[in-house]
Amino acid sequence: MYLSRLIMPSIFVSQLQTTAPLRNIFLTTIIILCQIPVAVGQQVWPGDINNNGIVNNIDVLYWAVANGATGDKRTDTTSNWEAKDLPANLWDQDFPNGLNYAYADCDGDGDVDDDDKTVIENNFGQVHGEVVPDEYTPGDPATDPTMGLASDNPVVAPAGTLMVDLSLGSEDKAITDFYGIAFTVIYDPDAVGNKGNDFRLDVLADTWMSGQGDEKVIQFFQNDRDLGIAQFALVRKNGVPVSGFGDIGTFNIVIEEIFTGKSVLTASDIQMADVNLGTSPVVPSDLEFSVDSTLTATIVPIVRTGLKVYPNPVSGREITIDLENPEEGIRLVELYDVNGRLLRRLRLDGQTSRQQLPISTYPRGVYTFKVLTNKRIYVQSFVK
Ligand SMILES: [Ca+2]
Ligand SMILES: [Ca+2]
Ligand SMILES: [Ca+2]
Secondary structure (H helix, E strand, O other), X not given: OHHHHHHHHHHHHHHOOOOHHHHHHXXXXXXXXXXXXXXXXXXXXXXOXXXXXXXXXXXXXXXHHHOOOEOOOOOOOOOOOOOEEXXXXXXXXXXXXOOEHHHHOOOOOOEXXXXXXXXXXXXXXXXXXXXXXXXXOEOOOOOOOEEEEEOOOOEEOOOOEEEEEEEEOXXXXXXXEEOEEEEEEEOOOOOEOOOOOOEEEEEOOOOHHHOOOOOOOEEEEEEEOOOXXXXXXXXXXXXXXXEEOEEEEEEEEEEOOOOOEEEEEEEEEEEEEOOOOOEEOEEOEEEEEEEOOOXXXXXXXXXXXXXEEEOOOOOOOEEEEEEOOOOOOEEEEEEEOOOOOEEEEEEOOOOOOEEEEEOOOXXXXXXXXXXXXXXXXXXXEEEO
């Protein structure tokens, strides 16, 4: 079929001695027809925006750059993990590597917005075909900015909270035209607690990355607790780059109750991009900390407002989790037992602020919900 499409117009041209304008129409037809087989063959795996075979935090950089773009919808607007045909008419814009912006429309609905970032989260870590690893160029400490990890108190007690300040660049190595950064923090899973909210980054409300008075920097975070690999992206999405240097936020890391000794956090696999996805090298770094069993843990209160869990104690077969702000949608619910063991993980579409869960199969005890919404992570315990 493709062959006949390609050959037919060239026969027309060779047989007809046309005038110049008419010939241009024929040539245009040939070009359009030649593009059809290519367009039919192009497919996207929802979330793998840069089409390298894996969904990860680098795809978030692409999402941020394409955010706000619009174009034709896909015929299949579901975003489960399988190849989807791109729309027959591709979008007006391409990424610098030549990929069409339609790849950024993860849910295929004709625009690039927050829902497409949710698809990256839902399909995170999925692979297809042959994975072409994303490239990272480690910076030179003499000339390039560093991603800094620093702690005022790198000696903590078991079950204590290690606080690590994250920064980027310095006065003499400032960042210009920043738009987004993807990076990975590697840690020893034996050293870090496992109660659902034990590893998080609190981004400063007034970090230079957010710019002046406009949209805040957006955090993307996926934590593989078993491997001790936390992948982050911090991106802007309004098309406006910023320049600056210094503090970004603080990691709050709850130490495992039975861990003692030295351990290391490493920030690596860094890709920093401007608004055109031009990358510039960043120097990775690490931080050694130690867990001293002779110290007593400082209790860090967990903010529990904003999420209602009822009835508590549980009386019937089901429990309800309910966000006080109905504008917020639930994306992920995790249920942990008193030992921090994950019992249940439920992914939602971020459209509802209330969810019921069956609870009758679990024995009496204390349980904890971790609830990830469009805006934040809540942790709330209940008794059965
Ligand atoms: Ca990818
Ligand atoms: Ca979309
Ligand atoms: Ca949309």
